[in-house]
Amino acid sequence: MHPSVSPGGLPPPHLRLRRKRGGEELREHVVEAISGLPERLKLVVQLYFVEELNLGEIAEALSVSVPRVHQLKAQALGKLREALEGVAEII
Numbered sequence: 001m002h003p004s005v006s007p008g009g010l011p012p013p014h015l016r017l018r019r020k021r022g023g024e025e026l027r028e029h030v031v032e033a034i035s036g037l038p039e040r041l042k043l044v045v046q047l048y049f050v051e052e053l054n055l056g057e058i059a060e061a062l063s064v065s066v067p068r069v070h071q072l073k074a075q076a077l078g079k080l081r082e083a084l085e086g087v088a089e090i091i
Contacts, residue, residue: 026088033083041076048073 034045040062047053047061055073059066081090 029084029087030080033080036083037076037079041072041079044069044072045076045080 034042037045043062044058047058048055053061055066055069058069062069064072077090084090
C-alpha cells in the first residue's frame with residue numbers, strides 16, 4: 001500500500017473533497033492522484049493529512065523551514081486539484 005493512502009486504500013481522512021463522481025470511482029481517482037505525486041509531496045500529504053502533524057513538526061522531520069513546508073503542501077494540493085479536475089474538488 002502506498003504511504004499516502006490510509007489502510008483500506010482510502011484517501012487521507014482530512015483531505016476534504018466535494019464529489020463529482022461515485023464513491024468507489026472517486027476513491028480510485030484520489031488514490032491514483034496521490035500516487036502520481038513526487039515522493040516529497042506524497043510525504044507531506046502523508047504527514048499532514050494522515051499522521052496529522054502540524055507544519056512545524058513536518059518542517060522538523062524534513063529539516064526544512066515552516067514556510068517551505070507550506071509551499072510543499074500548496075504544491076501537493078495544486079497537483080491534486082489538477083489531477084482530480086472533473087472528478088472531485090478539493091475544499
